[in-house]
Amino acid sequence: MNDTRTPLSRARGLGSAKEGVHHWWMQRITAIALIPLVVWFAISLVMMSGADYAVVRAWIGSPLVMVLLILTIGIGLHHGQLGLQVVWEDYTDGGLRVAMIVLTKFIAVLFGLGAIVGIMRIGFGG
C-alpha cells in the first residue's frame, strides 16, 4: 500500500484532524483509571445511600476518601465529556455541534470544580 503522506506529516502523526490520537488515547487512559475507582465508588455509594449528614461528611472528610473521590469525580467527568463529544460529533454538525461540545465541556468543569471545592470544604473544615 502506498503512503501518500509527506515524511513531515508522517513524523508529526497528527492526521487530518490535526490532533492525532490524543482524544482516543485519553479516553482509554481515563477508562483504565476508572476501573478500580468505579468499583470502590459503587460500593461506597450503597454504603452512603441511607447515611445522614454527619456520617456522610465524616466519610467524605477522611483523607483517603477525599483523594479517591476527587479522582473519581474528576476523571469520571473528563471521561464523560470525551464520550459526549463523540456523541455530539455523530448526531450534530456545524454551529450546533461546536456549541454543544463547548457547553458540555463547560458543564463538566463547573460541576467538577464545584464538587472538588465541596470535598475540600468538608475535609478542611470550612
Added chain:
Amino acid sequence: MSVANRPTNRPLSPHLQVYRLPMLAILSILHRATGIALSIGALYLATWVMYAASNPHAYSLFQSFNSSIVGRIVLGGWLFSAFFHLCNGIRHLFWDAGYGFELKDADRSAWIVVVVSLVATAASWVVGLRLM
C-alpha cells in the same frame, strides 16, 4: 407480477419492525446509552457532594429523595449502568489490543458482559449494605 399472486414466503429485507437486533448491536447501543446516563449521573453525584458541603437542612432535602423508592431505583439503575459500561469498556479495551474480533468470540464476550454486570450490581449492593 400483481400483489395477489406474489410468493408469500420470501425473506423480508431487514427493517426496524421486522428485524431482531443482534446481541452485538444491542450492546453497542447500550454502551452509548449507559455512557450518556452515567454522564448525567456524574453531575447528580457532584451535586450530592456539594449539598453535603452545605447546611444540614439542604442536605436532608436532597437525601430524602435518595432514600425514597424512586431514589433506590435510580441508584440500582446507576449501579447497573456503571458496571455494564465498565465491563463492556474492558471488552472494548481487548478489541483495541486486537483480541476477540471473531464473531463467536464477540458474541460470547457480549453475554459475559451482561451476566457479570448483573452479578456485580447485586454484589455491590449486598457488600455496600453489609459495610454500612
